[in-house]
Amino acid sequence: SSSLIADSIRTQQTSLLSKPDNPEHVYPVELFPALEEFDVSLVVPALVVPSKLVSEYRKQLKEFVLDKAKLKVIVPLGDDDDVPVGLERRKHRKILLTKRSNIFDEEKIAQLLRNKGCFKANHKVSQSYEDWSTHEVLSRLLPLPPNEIPSSFEQIGRLAHLNLRDDLLPFKYMIGKVILDKNSPRIQTVVNKLASIESKYRTFNMEVVAGNKADGWSLVRVKEEGCQFEMDFTKVYWNSRLGGEHRRLTQIIADQARDGSSPVIVADLMAGVGPFAIPLTSKGHNIEVHANDLNPASYKYLLSNSRKNRCTGLSCYNMDARKFCKHLQESGIDFSHVIMNLPATAPEFLDSFREFRGARLPRIHVHCFAPKDYNEAVQDALKRCESALGCALDIDGNKVSIVDVRNISPKKNMYCISFDLPEAVRTAKPDSKRQSSHAEAKRQKLN
Numbered sequence: 001s002s003s004l005i006a007d008s009i010r011t012q013q014t015s016l017l018s019k020p021d022n023p024e025h026v027y028p029v030e031l032f033p034a035l036e037e038f039d040v041s042l043v044v045p046a047l048v049v050p051s052k053l054v055s056e057y058r059k060q061l062k063e064f065v066l067d068k069a070k071l072k073v074i075v076p077l078g079d080d081d082d083v084p085v086g087l088e089r090r091k092h093r094k095i096l097l098t099k100r101s102n103i104f105d106e107e108k109i110a111q112l113l114r115n116k117g118c119f120k121a122n123h124k125v126s127q128s129y130e131d132w133s134t135h136e137v138l139s140r141l142l143p144l145p146p147n148e149i150p151s152s153f154e155q156i157g158r159l160a161h162l163n164l165r166d167d168l169l170p171f172k173y174m175i176g177k178v179i180l181d182k183n184s185p186r187i188q189t190v191v192n193k194l195a196s197i198e199s200k201y202r203t204f205n206m207e208v209v210a211g212n213k214a215d216g217w218s219l220v221r222v223k224e225e226g227c228q229f230e231m232d233f234t235k236v237y238w239n240s241r242l243g244g245e246h247r248r249l250t251q252i253i254a255d256q257a258r259d260g261s262s263p264v265i266v267a268d269l270m271a272g273v274g275p276f277a278i279p280l281t282s283k284g285h286n287i288e289v290h291a292n293d294l295n296p297a298s299y300k301y302l303l304s305n306s307r308k309n310r311c312t313g314l315s316c317y318n319m320d321a322r323k324f325c326k327h328l329q330e331s332g333i334d335f336s337h338v339i340m341n342l343p344a345t346a347p348e349f350l351d352s353f354r355e356f357r358g359a360r361l362p363r364i365h366v367h368c369f370a371p372k373d374y375n376e377a378v379q380d381a382l383k384r385c386e387s388a389l390g391c392a393l394d395i396d397g398n399k400v401s402i403v404d405v406r407n408i409s410p411k412k413n414m415y416c417i418s419f420d421l422p423e424a425v426r427t428a429k430p431d432s433k434r435q436s437s438h439a440e441a442k443r444q445k446l447n
Contacts, residue, residue, distance in 0.1 A: 015144075017171060017174065020170050023166075023167075025170055026113070032336050037140075038127075038137065041124060041125070041126045043095050043374075044099045045096075045098075045121075046096050047120070047121065048081075048121045049118050050117065050266050053091050057112065058074065064098055065442055068127075070129075070131055075093065076093060077093070077094060077121075081121055082121070083121075084119065087119075099409050150162065150175060156220050157222050158220065159189045160187045160191070161191055162193065164193075164208070170311060172192055173209050179210065180210040180211045188211050189212045190208070191207060191233075202237035228308055230301060235298075236273050236297050237299045241359060242405070245406070249365060250276055253266060253284075253285075254285045261424075263287060263313070265335040265336055266386050267328055267337070268339045269349065270340060272295075277289045278311060280312045281306070283312040286315040292316070294319055303316050321349050323350075325338075340365065340366045343369050346383065347384035348384070349388070352430065353389060353421060356425045361423065362420060362421055362424070365417075366413070368381055372407075372410075389424075390431065400417065401417070
């Protein structure tokens with residue numbers, strides 16, 4: 001059914017804010033329109049029905065009943081309602097209907113009007129700022145079509161993370177205020193990302209656009225897969241939209257651990273604060289994880305999250321991923337799974353498996369960005385992996401699978417390519433020129 005407030009918005013000739021002539025201009029939050037500007041009163045159709053039949057008729061008419069959060073759609077009759085003489089008002093109720101033309105001609109409603117002692121009516125509905133959703137407020141506020149309204153955000157603990165387009169920056173404080181108003185107290189701070197992720201630690205600059213700016217505002221607590229994670233969001237990488245991928249991969253490894261008698265050993269080369277390592281070692285899965293991250297802050301929170309979740313069998317490291325991979329081989333740690341969750345460049349780190357010394361060939365799980373077209377993505381991911389490994393991958397022999405993880409942008413998605421490490425890497429020679437070029441190359445942007 002149509003949105004009550006959307007109907008009102010469509011009747012407005014202009015938005016409350018206009019695009020500034022100077023694109024660098026930013027509206028201060030102090031210029032937020034008076035809340036009375038959002039007050040609306042609409043007359044909607046209603047069906048008068050016997051009180052004892054309200055529940056039954058509401059189910060029958062579900063597709064026609066007004067759909068608006070926080071709004072009662074079953075209301076008593078008022079003294080000003082025009083009803084047949086002798087009708088006992090207290091024994092009847094009004095079911096509010098969606099505002100569309102010829103609503104009473106719909107067969108289900110017409111049948112009730114003919115046979116069931118029901119009557120046509122109207123009802124005046126008043127709504128204020130408090131009743132509007134985030135999308136409805138921003139639709140009234142911003143000079144944009146509905147499909148361009150930025151009402152969604154990533155939630156990390158009590159922090160809302162926005163990634164606003166350039167054309168929305170003049171309204172960033174207004175947008176922040178609305179998101180805070182509509183999501184408090186579960187959201188206490190709203191931030192906007194200032195640039196793409198380019199640092200070697202996968203962090204990015206951000207600006208508080210609404211809410212708490214006091215010391216410690218960026219310290220967040222997140223619960224995922226029954227585990228508690230603490231971190232400073234300005235110093236480490238975390239993406240709540242990857243929760244499904246964290247679950248998928250940890251479940252694959254946990255299932256193998258349950259089916260076997262000996263521990264499953266996992267090497268997590270780019271572990272971050274532990275979204276894979278912590279769930280794998282906090283639930284008694286018979287799993288041992290060696291988790292590494294180059295970022296000292298990630299390593300700090302990996303350790304603290306390990307203690308907080310009472311992990312067993314988790315060893316933490318703060319090293320370069322290539323050196324860490326070599327270190328595990330030289331230490332005789334016979335790992336059976338490798339997780340490489342650094343989508344911009346993880347495939348290139350596969351060169352650290354050349355001249356592999358492990359007793360068994362592990363299963364590799366590499367995250368990467370690739371074209372949106374799945375067939376193109378498969379070819380792109382395979383080419384990058386094979387180039388780094390220094391040998392070919394056999395689709396069947398190495399049990400290659402590629403999972404489409406999530407949408408990133410109009411032209412690319414994030415994928416996970418999994419395969420058994422091929423025997424040929426044992427004799428693949430290191431390429432010093434390749435590693436030198438990687439060290440000097442600019443990192444790809446992470447969006």
